[in-house]
Amino acid sequence: MASEEAPVKAVQVKLVLLGEAAVGKSSLVLRFCSNDFNENTSPTIGAAFLTQKCRLENRIVKFEIWDTAGQERFHSLAPMYYRNAAAAVVVYDITKAASLEKAKAWVKELQRQANPNIVIALVGNKLDLVSDGPAKSVDEPAEATTDAEGDDSTPPPPSTTAQPSSSDSDDLRQVSTAEAETYAKESSLLFFEASAKTGANVSELFTEIAKTIPMESLAPKPAQGAAAAGGRGGRQEQGRGENVQLGEGQQAKKGGCC
Amino acid sequence: MDEEYDVIVLGTGLTECILSGLLSVDGQKVLHMDRNDYYGGDSASLNLTQLYQKFRGTPPPESLQLGRDRDYAVDLIPKFILSSGELTRMLVHTDVVRYLEFKVVAGSYVYRDGRISKVPSTEMEAVRSPLMGLFEKRRARNFFQYLQNWKEADPATHQGLDINKCSMKDVYTKFGLEAGTQDFIGHAMALWLDDDYITKPARPTIDRIILYTQSMARYGKSPYIYPLYGLGELPQAFARLSAIYGGTYMLDKQIESVNVDENGVFTGVTSGGETVRAKKVIGDPSYFGAGKDLESGGKVRVIEIGKVIRAICILKHPIPGTDDSDSAQIIIPQNQVGRRNDIYIATVSSAHNVAAQNVWIAMVSTIVETSVPEREILPGLQLLGNVVDKFVSITPLYAPTSPGTDENIFITKSYDATSHFETVVEEVFDVWQRVKGEKLVLKKREVELEA
Numbered sequence: 001m002a003s004e005e006a007p008v009k010a011v012q013v014k015l016v017l018l019g020e021a022a023v024g025k026s027s028l029v030l031r032f033c034s035n036d037f038n039e040n041t042s043p044t045i046g047a048a049f050l051t052q053k054c055r056l057e058n059r060i061v062k063f064e065i066w067d068t069a070g071q072e073r074f075h076s077l078a079p080m081y082y083r084n085a086a087a088a089v090v091v092y093d094i095t096k097a098a099s100l101e102k103a104k105a106w107v108k109e110l111q112r113q114a115n116p117n118i119v120i121a122l123v124g125n126k127l128d129l130v131s132d133g134p135a136k137s138v139d140e141p142a143e144a145t146t147d148a149e150g151d152d153s154t155p156p157p158p159s160t161t162a163q164p165s166s167s168d169s170d171d172l173r174q175v176s177t178a179e180a181e182t183y184a185k186e187s188s189l190l191f192f193e194a195s196a197k198t199g200a201n202v203s204e205l206f207t208e209i210a211k212t213i214p215m216e217s218l219a220p221k222p223a224q225g226a227a228a229a230g231g232r233g234g235r236q237e238q239g240r241g242e243n244v245q246l247g248e249g250q251q252a253k254k255g256g257c258c
Numbered sequence: 259m260d261e262e263y264d265v266i267v268l269g270t271g272l273t274e275c276i277l278s279g280l281l282s283v284d285g286q287k288v289l290h291m292d293r294n295d296y297y298g299g300d301s302a303s304l305n306l307t308q309l310y311q312k313f314r315g316t317p318p319p320e321s322l323q324l325g326r327d328r329d330y331a332v333d334l335i336p337k338f339i340l341s342s343g344e345l346t347r348m349l350v351h352t353d354v355v356r357y358l359e360f361k362v363v364a365g366s367y368v369y370r371d372g373r374i375s376k377v378p379s380t381e382m383e384a385v386r387s388p389l390m391g392l393f394e395k396r397r398a399r400n401f402f403q404y405l406q407n408w409k410e411a412d413p414a415t416h417q418g419l420d421i422n423k424c425s426m427k428d429v430y431t432k433f434g435l436e437a438g439t440q441d442f443i444g445h446a447m448a449l450w451l452d453d454d455y456i457t458k459p460a461r462p463t464i465d466r467i468i469l470y471t472q473s474m475a476r477y478g479k480s481p482y483i484y485p486l487y488g489l490g491e492l493p494q495a496f497a498r499l500s501a502i503y504g505g506t507y508m509l510d511k512q513i514e515s516v517n518v519d520e521n522g523v524f525t526g527v528t529s530g531g532e533t534v535r536a537k538k539v540i541g542d543p544s545y546f547g548a549g550k551d552l553e554s555g556g557k558v559r560v561i562e563i564g565k566v567i568r569a570i571c572i573l574k575h576p577i578p579g580t581d582d583s584d585s586a587q588i589i590i591p592q593n594q595v596g597r598r599n600d601i602y603i604a605t606v607s608s609a610h611n612v613a614a615q616n617v618w619i620a621m622v623s624t625i626v627e628t629s630v631p632e633r634e635i636l637p638g639l640q641l642l643g644n645v646v647d648k649f650v651s652i653t654p655l656y657a658p659t660s661p662g663t664d665e666n667i668f669i670t671k672s673y674d675a676t677s678h679f680e681t682v683v684e685e686v687f688d689v690w691q692r693v694k695g696e697k698l699v700l701k702k703r704e705v706e707l708e709a
Contacts, residue, residue, distance in 0.1 A: 049356075069501035076507035078297050078494035080357060083487065243486070244362055244477055246346060246355045 010053055010060040013213060014084055017066065018110070019091035020102040021073050024125040027196035028091060029065050032206050037197050054210040061210040063087075072106075082114040087121070087209045094124040094193060097174040100183075107187060119212045121190035123205060124180055128195040130173040263289040263506075265693070266527055266534065268513060268541030271299035272489075272679070273670045275496035276686045277540055279352060280698065282503035289534060290500060291527070295510040296490075297497060299542055300653075300673055303331035303490030303612065309570075313649040322646055324572065325614030331488030332570060332612065335673045336604035336621035338363055338482035338587060342473040344683035346483075349495075351700040357495040361610055363482035364583035368446040369590040370438060374579045374641065377446050379479050394436055401433040401443075405468060421460040429460045437593075443467065445591040451599050451625065451675060452592060469680075482678070484585060488612045513545055516667070522557070524666040538666040538693060543656035546669050559669060560656040565626035566675045569635055570649040571642055573618040577605055578643050584609035587677060590637055599625040601638045602677050625675045626652060661692050668693050 017025040030036050033052040054061045066085070071077045090106050092099040103122060110120060177193060184191035190208055194201035264286040267278045275297075278290045296302055306318045306327045318324055339345050341362070349355040366377040370389060378384035390398060409415045419429060430440050444450050448466040455463050473481030485491045501507055514528045516539060526535035546559040580586045588603040595601065605620040606612050613619050622638035631652055639645070658669035668689055674681055690698035 067502075069498060070504075071498070071501045071507050073506070074508040076297075076509040078497060080487075080491055080494040080498065244341070244360045244483055246350055246360065246483075 008058075008060050010062040011215060012051075012062045012064055013086040015063045015065050015087040015089065015209070016081060016085045016114075017068060017089050017091065018072065018103075018106040020093070020096075020099045021070070023091045023093040023096070023099050024196045025089075025091050026067055028089070028123065028125060028194065028202060028205075029067065031196045031199055031202045033065070035199065037199075052206070054206055056207070056210055059215065061213065063206065063210075079113065082110065085114055085118055086213050087119045088114065089121050089123055089205070089209070090189075091123045091125050092175065092180075093126050094175045094180075095126055095129050095172045100124075100175050100180060104183065107189065117214060119190065119209055120187075121192065121205060121209055122180065122184045122187075123191075124175060124177075124193040125196055127193045127200055128197045261534070263287045263534065263536040265289075265538045265540060266291065266536040268292070268516075268527070268539065268545040269299040269670075270294075270297045270493050270497060270509070271542050271670070271673070272301040272493045272496070273673075273682055273685050273689070274299070274540060274542060275493035275500070276348065276682075277670075277689055277693075278505055279354070279496040279499035279503075280686070280690065281693075282500040282505040283352070284694075285503075288500055288505040289508070289536065290497065290505055291508045291511045291513065291529065293510070293512050293545075297509070298334075298490040298493045299544075301333075301335055301489060301493060303333050303488030306330045306332075309649065313651070322572075324617065324646075329608070329614040330612065331490060332619055333489045333606075333621070334568075334570075335489070336568065336602060336623050337489060337673070337677060337679055338484055338604065340469060340473045340481055340678045340680065341476045341483045342481075343469060343678060343680050345679040348683060348686075348700065352496070352499055354495045354499050357498060358491055359486040360483040361486065361585070362477045363480040363484050363585045363587065363606075365580060365586045366446070366480040366482070367580060367586055367588040368442060369588060369594055369637075369641070370442070371594075374588055376581070377442075377480075379474055389442060390436075390439060394439055397434050398439055398443075401429075401435060402471075404433070405464060405471075408464075419460075421464055424460055425457050426460040426463045427456050429464075430456075441591040441593050445600055446589050447471070449589075449677060453598075480587070482587065484606060484610055486611045488606075488610070516541075516546065518665065518667075522665050538668065540668045540670065540689060540693065542670050543658070543672055546658075546667070548656045548672075549654065559659055559667065561659055562654045563657045564655045565631070565652055566623060566655060567626050567631040567635055567650065567652050568621055568623040569639065570651075571620045571622065571639070572613075572646045572648070573605075573620055573642060573644070574616060574646055575643060576607070576618055577603070577620060577641060579641070580605070588638075588641065589677075595637045597624070597634070598627055599675070601635060602675070603638050603641065604677065623675060663692055663695075 017029065019025050027037060029050055030038070033050045049064055049066045051062055051064050054063060066081060068077060068081070071081070088110050090103045090110070092103040107120060107122070110118060181191050190212060192201050192205045194205055196202065265278070265281055265288050267274050267288060267290040270290065270292040274290070278288045282288050292299060296304070296308065304312065306324060309330070309332050310316055310318045318327070339360070349358070367374045368377055368389070375387060375389050376383065378387045384395070404417060407415050419432060421429065426444070435443070444453070444455060444463065447470045448455065448463045449470065450463070470481050477483065497507060511529045516527050517525045517533065519525050524539050526533050527539065543560040548560045576582045576584070577586060577588065580588070585606045590601040592598055592600050601622065601624040603620055603622050605618055607618040608615050620642055622635045624634055624638070626634065628634060632650060653672070655672040655674060657671045662668040670689055671685055687698050
C-alpha cells in the first residue's frame, strides 16, 4: 500500500508503551515499525524512540513511539514519559494472569498522570502461544504470517515457545478474552489480542488507535505550531513565546507506513 | 539483588543523571538509586503537593486558589541554561535534546540606582538603554569591538594588553569604563557573583563575556533558554538516556549504608536490608553524611563550603518593571546594595508549563553572608510586589573532602549559587576524570535520519 503520496501533512503523536517486563512491548513495536520479530530480544537497549506513519483515508498519523527502556521494572518511570502522550498501549501476556493485573495498575497510573484525553489500548500479546484465539485476524492474515515465518526460519533458537500451531497449547492461556474485554469496556479502553511474533492484529491495533485519537485536540496546540513555524535551526530571533530548536536533525526515524 | 554493577549512582540530581547517562552509553553497568520517590534530588521540580509537603508538611491551602496541582513544576534551584553554553552542547551531543522543549527566557535585567533596566539584546536597545550615558556608551562600544576583533594569534588585535596576564582592572582602565559599567559587565554579563575577579587575570572574565554575547546572539531577547515543565526535566531526560543504554533505576530507596572493606575501598550499598555490590559509587553529598555529625564509618567525606538562601515566591502577576515578561532574570550587583555577593531573581510562569495560568514563580537567592540571611534577600523581595506565598530555605553547600580515587567513592558538589549550569558541566567533566582516569570526550550519538 505504498505510493500515492497525498499532500496531507502528517500529524505527529506521542504513543507510550506500558506493561510488565517481558510481555512483548518492544516486540509489538518492532513488528509494527519494521515488520520484524526477534525470538530472544534482550531488554530494550539503544533506541530512544521509533517513529512509524499510519495512513488513514483522511489523514496521516505519525506515531512517535516511546519504550519504557526498562524503567517500569522498579516503578521508576519519570513523569516525562507520560507527558503529552496522545496514546498509550498497555500490554499484558495472555499466558500470564498476573500481567493483566499489572496492566490494570498501569491504566490507573495513566488515568492519574497522563493527559485526560489519552487514548488507551489494552493489548493481550502472545496470541501465537494459544490456538483457540478469538482474533481470527480476518484481514490480510496470509501476508503478515508468511513474513514472520520467513524471519523465524533463519536461526531457530532453543525456545519452548516455538510451535505455535501445534495442537494442545490451549492450556497456556491464562487470561480469557472475555475477562480482558469486559475490563477494557468498563474502563473505555480499546482492546486487542495480538501476536508480535506472527503479526496478527498488530497493524490493526495501531490503525484503530490512529482513528480514535481526537485530532481536533492535537491540531491547535499553540506551542507546537509555533515551534514548527520557527523551523529547524531557527537561529535568528524568534517571536514572543516561541520554542527553540537546539540540535539539527534530532529525531530518529524509521521509514515506511502501514 | 545478586547482580554486581560497575557503578552505583546515588541521587538523581542533574549532575548524577548526566554522569549515569554518559557511563551507560560508555557501556558501564549502572544502578541508579534515589531515596525520594521522584527524580531530580536537589535539582527537582515539584508539583504543589510535593512543594507544600517538603516545606510545610501540609497540603496546599485552598484559600490561595492556586489551581491544579499537576500544572505546577516548581524548581528547587534557580538556574537557566546559557544557550551557547556547555550544557547545551552536552544536550545536543547526547541527543537528549529530543526529549525536551525549550523556550527563550524573555529578558535579562540588572538593578541600578534603585530601578531595574533591561540588559540590551540588540543595537537598538543598547542605544536607548538608560544604563549608560552617551559618552560611556561610546567607550563601552570600543570595549566590545575590541573583544569582537581579538584574536589569540594576532598580537595587533591585542592593543598592547596581554589578557592572560593583565588584570580585568587593567582592561577596564584602558577603555576608561566607569564603576557602574564595570558592575554591569562583571556581574550582568560575565556573571561573577562577587568582585574578586577584578584583580585576577582578565582572560576568564573575557571568555565569560564572549559566552554571554554569543548566547544572547543565538536567539535574541536573553542569553538563556529554559525547558518546558521545569528544570526537573533535565535529570529525567538524562536518566532516560541511561535507561535506554541499560541503566537500572530504583526510586524510593532508603540507603542504609555505603559499605567499604578493611582498606576503606567501596564494596557496595545496603538498601532495604539488601546489599548490592559494585566497583564504584558516585553520589551527591547527602548520601555521604552531609548535614550529619559523623557518618557511620566515622570518616568525614564532605565539608560545608558555604550557605545559600533561596526564597521560592508564588506571584499572581509578572515582576514589575520586566515589561510583563513571562520569564526573566534580574541581577542585583553587590555594590548596588552594599553586599559582597550578588542577589539573583529568576522568574518563570505558566508559559513554561511550570505553574497554573496567571501564576509566576520567582526565586530570590544569594550566598549567605550574615546570621540573618532572610534580611539579606530583602532588596530582591521588594522588587516582586505582592507575594502570595513564600518558601525560604537556607541550604549548606557541600564539597567532597577528597577526590575519592583511592576508595572508589566519588562525591559530587552541591548546586552552587550561579544562575546557570556551566559549573554543573565542569563538575561532570571533573567527576568523569576521577572515575574513569581519562578525559571525557563527547561523542555524538548515531542518529538515523528520515529517508
